[in-house]
Structures are given as structure tokens and as C-alpha cells.
Amino acid sequence: MKAKHIELVVNEKAYDMTVAVNRTLLEVLREDLNLTGTKFSCEDGECGACTVLLDGKVVRSCLTLAVDVRGRKVTTIDGLSQNGELHPLQAAFIEHGAIQCGFCTPGMILSAKALLDRHPHPTEEEVRTAIDGNICRCTGYTRIVKAILVASQKIPMVS
Amino acid sequence: MCSYSVVGKGISRVDVMEKATGAAQYTFDIRLPGMLYGKVLRSPYAHARIVHIDTSRAEHLKGVKALICGRDIPPRGLFHLGDQTLLATDKVRFVGEPVAAVAATDRDTADEALDLIEVDYEELPPLFDPEEAMAEGALLIHEKLGEYHRLMPWLHPIPGTNICHLTKLRRGDVEAGFREAYRVYENRFTTSMVQHCSLEPHVAVAAVGATGDITLYASTQSPFLVRERLSHVFQIPISKMRVIVPYVGGGFGAKSAVTTVEPIAVGLALKAQAPVKLQLDRSEEFTSTVVRHPTVINLKTGVSRDGKLLASKAKVIWDTGAYADDGPFVARWGGLTASGPYQIENVWNDSCCVYTNKAVAGAFRGFGCSQITWAHESQMDIIARDLGIDPLEIRLKNAVEEGATAAWGEKLHSVGLKASLRAAAEAIGWGKKLPPGTGMGIACMHKFTVALMSSAMVKVNDDGRVEVFKGSIEMGQGNNTIVTQIASEVIGVPVEQISVPEIDTRFSPYNGGTFGSRDTFMVGNAVRLAAEDARRQLLKAAAEMLKVPFEELRCEGGRVFSSENPAEGVYLAEIAYYSNASPAGPIIGKSGYSLKGIPFRGIPLDPETGQSERPAACWTYAAQAAEVTVDKDTGTVRILKLVAAHDVGRAINPTNCEQQIEGALVMGIGTTLYEELGLDAGRIVNPSFADYKVPRASDVPELVPIIIEAPHRDGPFGAKGVGEPGLAPTAAAIGNAICATTSVRLKDLPITPEKIFSEMKEREA
Secondary structure (H helix, E strand, C coil): CCEEEEEEEECCEEEEEEEECCCEHHHHHHHHCCCCCCCCCCCCCCCCCCEEEECCEEEECCCCEHHHHCCCEEECHHHCCECCECCHHHHHHHHCCCCCCCCCHHHHHHHHHHHHHHCCCCCHHHHHHHCCCCCCCCCCCHHHHHHHHHHHHCCCCCC | CCCCCCCCCCCCCCCHHHHHHCCCCEHHHCCCCCCEEEEEEECCCCCEEEEEEECHHHHCCCCEEEEEEHHHCCCCCCCCECCCCCCCCCEECCCCCEEEEEEECCHHHHHHHHHHCEEEEEECCCCCCHHHHHCCCCCCCCCCHHHCCECCCCCCCCCCCCEEEEEEEEECCHHHHHHHCCEEEEEEEEECCECCCCCCCCEEEEEECCCCCEEEEECCCCHHHHHHHHHHHHCCCHHHEEEEECECCCCCCCCCCCCCHHHHHHHHHHHHCCCEEEECCHHHHHHHCCEECCEEEEEEEEECCCCCEEEEEEEEEEEEECCCCCHHHHHHHHHHHCCCCECCCEEEEEEEEEECCCCCECCCCCCCHHHHHHHHHHHHHHHHHHHCCCHHHHHHHHECCCCCECCCCCECCCCCHHHHHHHHHHHHCCCCCCCCCEEEEEEEEEEEECCCCEEEEEEECCCCCEEEEECCCCCCCCHHHHHHHHHHHHHCCCHHHEECCCEECCCCCCECCCCCCCHHHHHHHHHHHHHHHHHHHHHHHHHHHHCCCHHHEEEECCEEEECCCCCCEEEHHHHHHHHCCCCCCCCEEEEEECCCCCCCCCCCCCCCCCCCCCCCCEEEEEEEEEEEEECCCCCCEEEEEEEEEEECCCCCCHHHHHHHHHHHHHHHHHHHHCCCCCEECCEECCCCCCCCCCCCHHHCCEEEEEEECCCCCCCHHHCCCCCCHHHCCHHHHHHHHHHHHHCCCCCECCCCHHHHHHHHHHHHC
């Protein structure tokens, strides 16, 4: 298999690596960078467990080839808390009981982050739509939606 | 009522920090040095004889390190009924059955190797319909049914048929009941084949040590069962078979039995003498792991003019697919409970577990309860409507209550059924005037809790931190939090000072398994007793240290002190340190737990009548109500509100109970309205999340979980489990609501818009 040299930034850390052209971003994150917070579940782009942000936008890392993200910025759950401080979404998920088995949580939080970054004060319906690509089989979603809304309320209103 | 400091509080779960940051480790995240990747070749046929397997080309592929097929494996049965080996030997009996497996340096090579294995099959006629499979003269899926080893003496296969188990329940004289009845109702209900859809697929990582000992990481609900079965299959002593279970990314029953994944991983690791990871992909999850039993449930109910149930006859057929797996257990419990949570003098049930050439059906959250509840609660609604009695009233009129005798002869205790019915009705606004096009339905249920046995150890470390060792799995249901609260309550240490290590059969005490809603009750009791033992040891050591009589000491706030003089005391850290040098040794409380005076599997059922004074640890009860609208032009159902009142005995953590109920309700919505594995000649046609719809966030209505507490005398602090019942009454509550607004009565799950629409059209015509 052909390999290519790529540079990419993951969670604000620069990496310089050679990867086979058929490997997905999900595989490279988990196997080469040991960032196992991003989950492997359907490899079909349907469940959202492997969601990461690419330059701030939601992508399915299982459908994204690693060589296609050269030079771009990747954010995974592993890099979301800064200096030991939880991201407000992580704190809200904890406080509002939005986590059960935890396997969907990383992808769910990143989908929510992408929403709040572009639209800080969404309606409940907008929150539900934003996470419709992320399957959770444990929680019934109610507390996840609540947690995202609570986190959004903590973002100051800009007039 | 006595008050507790931690029990009864909705504290935040203890594992959420790790899970929110992505740091939590699951089996899927395990990688060992030199690890190979396993892949499984599966049968393309529903029923065929294996004539020949040629593996030579695959074995010579570069990167292939091990290959196993039926002729290489120990011929020992995997599970309760020895009808299945880890790979097929002579025959394949469903599309997706493992036929051979390879381990290679990477997944692509393993995939390539599968393509090089040549299998000659001789196709056999398949059986897909369970009723045809039960017919006299049907071809046999298991010709040697009578010769299989039975792990449980009560397993009742009928040789010469496709019936792998039959449970009978007989009480009173059902025919006399029907003769006496004002009306008799006969209806046939069915349920679809559905999948658990845990987000973490089945996965196992097996490694062989220098002395032939095996270490297995597995995403399983039952590490001790897996250890025991693998030790049997591979003839390895239990102490050399170590099973480690990191966090489990959802189970819902799919991981509660030993599956083919763990033994194939071990078989490959033994052959390769290297660590092997076997992870299923999503389509294998759909096609080759256990499913929920499709059922055919025929109910006949005799009722007096005023709605009193006089006689109930149920013929339940559990379509268990190619192998028995947990099917006989599901059929057994379904056979006991099929007449519903009602007081009925005359009951007759036949609960039949039948082989077909389809995916294997096994444990699924609810363990049969969801299917039988769908049937008896739809039946109750049919009766109520026909007799002109309010559906809530007819249930209250017949519901079991404290001291009532169940159909299986048990005198019932801790019965919060009527309270649940009233609470659900009140919360949904039962009886209020509804806008046109809107309807309400109600349904209730009873569900057993499996007893078995559980044990625990509670250790106080030198820094005063307490570790709770137990054998139950944390798979999202919150068990680590529940045992933390129990230990905290008993020892008087803050929850922040308690940790719960991952399960490792080398260190963790035995548990029967994380299924059947049993861990809060059984493991909770073991932890309570072990914590009491640790507390006694702490007081004893402190009595020596402080020279104060044992009886005058109290253990609170992480400190033991004299009740006479609270300033005089020692911290747990000091006691633990002191104990290291004391003949009594380190502070390690321990206990096992099983029901007092009761066999650990419960009192056996009478084989002819199903009667048993105590078959289960306890019974839980619930009632749910739904408010829906139905689009008359399309048949599309919109659920406006779902209310669920569940008797949990006592809520150790009310928030946790609500979380369990909410999650189950949404799973219930999916299995009621759209979830169904479609089959074409035995092949599952929709094995992906694109084609098999599970509920998404936008599908979820307002959910109202309500906790009812009817404490159980044997439960830890009165608690019972609530993991499974949450989706059992959902289907009938929704179905009854649909009927209330459309007059359409659908008896087959799922209730799709197409079915509603065509029924509505038929009624109009």
C-alpha cells in the first residue's frame, strides 16, 4: 500500500507522519496517536461515535482518509479539557446525567460543540437536529439535550 | 422511615469524569504488543451441510498467523444446552454462523485470507417459520437434540422435534373458567426480530501466557460465566483463565451469555501463540450476534361481565433461531408470567422455545417480558373496550397486590403495581378530554429478578480510601455508583473516598452475571454485607488503638471515634496503617450473598405445573401511559408524552433510576414503532444503522419517569432493580393509545405507518 507524508494538528499539537493512503483518520488517531477517546462503532458514518472536528466542522473520522486532512486542525474529545479544566459541555454532561455507558459521549459532545461554536443559543429543536447523527442507545437523549441547552445558556449573549 | 446520608440521593455517577474526557477504557481500546487481528468466515446459507473446507491457500497468505475451522476446535458445547460449538462442524444452521477464523497481522490481510478459504456446502431445506418448525414431521435442525449435554436439569428439549425447551404452567381449571366466563377473547399477537445495537460492538482480546494461562479482555456482561465456559471448552483450569472487563459500551443482554466471539479469540490466540483481537463490525453485530426473540403469542382470556379475569390460556412460541443460547431461560420466565400481573384463579400456559434457521435469539433487555407484556396488555385493552370498562379500572380491578398468590404459586411481596398504575394515570391526565386525533393508552407489567449468587470485598487502603471489589459490570446502567453509595452509607465514608476497580476475575469476587436486573439487589446485598464486615474490622482495630470499648465507637465521615468523646478518634488511614502490623491483618471486609434458605437459582419449578414458591429474587412492577396523535393521511404516529411509573423497591439513587427508565422508554419507542430485522431466505437484509432505524434525538417525546417505592424485605435498603422493565409496557401503552384515537388494533410489532394506514383504509371501506 502506498504511503504519504502528512502534517496535521491534533488538539493543538503538530504531528508529522507517514500514513498508508487507505487508512482512515479514525485509525490513525486511535492506533498511531493513541487517542482512543474517539470511538469506533459502525465504520459506516451512521452512528456518530467517531465524530471529530476538522477545522471546527463535524466530520465522521471513520469515513475520512487521514491523507485528506493534511495541514488541517483536528479536535478530538481527548483535547477538549484545557489545563485540567473541563469544557462547559463536558461539565454539563456530567452535571445533568447525560452519560451512561459513555461510548457515544465523545462524539455527542463534539457534535454539540460544533453547534454551539456556530450557533451559541440554539433552540431545543436545533439541538436535537444537531445530534441526530449521533446514536445513543442508553440515555434516551433527554438529558443530553438538557446538558447542551444548559451549556449554551452559560455562553454570554452577544448583541 | 429511617433516613440515610447517601442512599436515596441522586448523586452524580462515579465514572462520568473519565467518560466525559474520553479517558475511559473499553475493551475496544485494548492493544497488546504483537497483537494480531482476527476475522470470521460466516455461513452464506441458512441450512447446509459442510462437505469440505480447504484452507491451504489462506494459510499460505503472507501475514496470516493462525487459521481455525470446525475440525480444529474442541467439540464441546458452549452454553446451557450443548447444541453449539464455537465454529460450525458438520452443519451450518443460520446465515452468519461462524465457519472458520483467521488471525493476521492486520485486518486487511485477515479479510483477504477469508476470501481464500474454500468451503463446499450441500444446501439443505431451511425452516424459517417457528409454527412450521413445530409441526409434526418437520425436518430437524438438530438431529441429535436428545444427545446434547444439558447444564441445567430443568432444560426440557423434546428429541425428534425442533422444540428445544417447553415450560408448562398449570393452575386451577382453565376450561371451567372459560365455561363460567361471560365472554372469552382469543387473539394472536406477534413481535419482530430486533437488535440490541450497543454502541460498542462485541470485542475480545485474548493472550496466552508462558505457562499456557490465558488472559482475555472482553466486552461482556458475564465474566465469570465466560471464564467457566471457556475453561470447559478448552479444558483449562478456571484459575488459569483470567477475564478482565474494562468499561462496557452497552450490553442490553447481547453480551450476557458467552458468545462465539470470546472463544474464537482464545482459539486463535492458542493457535497463533500470540495475542489476538477479534472485533465484530457493525454488519456482523446485526447478523451474527443474538437478537430479541420474535414471538407468536396466542392468548385466550375468560372474563366475567364486570371485568374480572376468570381464566387465561397462553401458547407462546419463542422463535429462538439456530441455537438455544438463552432461549430456554427466556421461554421459562415467559411461561410463568404470560397471564400478566393479575390475580387469576385458572391459568394454563405452554411456552415453547423453537429452533428455526435464523439468527440466534437470546437475552434482550426485558428477557421475554417485553413480548408477553405486549400481548397481555393489548388483550386487556381489547377486553376493556369490548366490555365498556375503563382500561385503568379493569387493570386496578385485577392487579396483584401485597400477599396475592401469583399464577406460579408464590405469595407476592413488595408489589407496587396499583400505585404505579395510579401514578402513571395521574401524570398523563387519564380521563381528561383530548383534542380530536389524540389518544391515550395505559399498560402495566411484572418482571422477575434473577437470584443466583454474588460476592464482594471492601478494602480500606493505607490512605483511607475504600475500594469496592465486586463482579458486576459497569455497562452504563450505573452499578459502580450504586455500590459506591451502599459502601459509603455503611462505612460512613464520603463517596469521593471510594473507588471501584475494573473487573478482573483474578481479583474480583464472583458474581452470577450482570443481567436480569439483579445487580442492585444481589451485588448490592453482597457489598452491603462486605462493607459491614469492613466496618466491624475498623471498629475492632480502633478499639485497640483508642483503648475504648468496641460498643462505644462510631464510624462516620471517614473517621472512627468514641461516641462519648467524639474528639477522641482515628482516621481510616491510621487504622488501615495500624492493621498492616496487626495479627488481624489489613482491613478487608468480605461477604457472599444468596437468598436465605433458597437454592441460588430459586426454588425449581414443578415440571408439570410450573409452580414454585420463590422462583426469583424479587419481582418488579410498572405502569406506563402514552399520549399519541396519528396522522390520518399517512398513519404516522407522533408520541406526545410517555409516562413511566416503576416500582424500584427503594431508589438507592433516584436520578440513576430515572436515567434507566428514560433510556429504556426510548428503546421501547424504537421496538414499538420501527425496529425490525428484515429477512430474505434467512439473510438479514438491513444490517446497518442506515437501514435499521433506532430512535434518534428528534424522535423522542416528553418522557416522565416516576419512581414508586414498595421496599423489599430482602433488598439492600429495600431496593430492587430497574434496568430491564422500562421498555416492557411501552409497546402496549403506545398501541393502546393508537387504538384509542384510530380504533385500529394492531397485533403485530412493529406498528408501522403502513400497517396503521392500511387498517384505517380497510375500516373505511
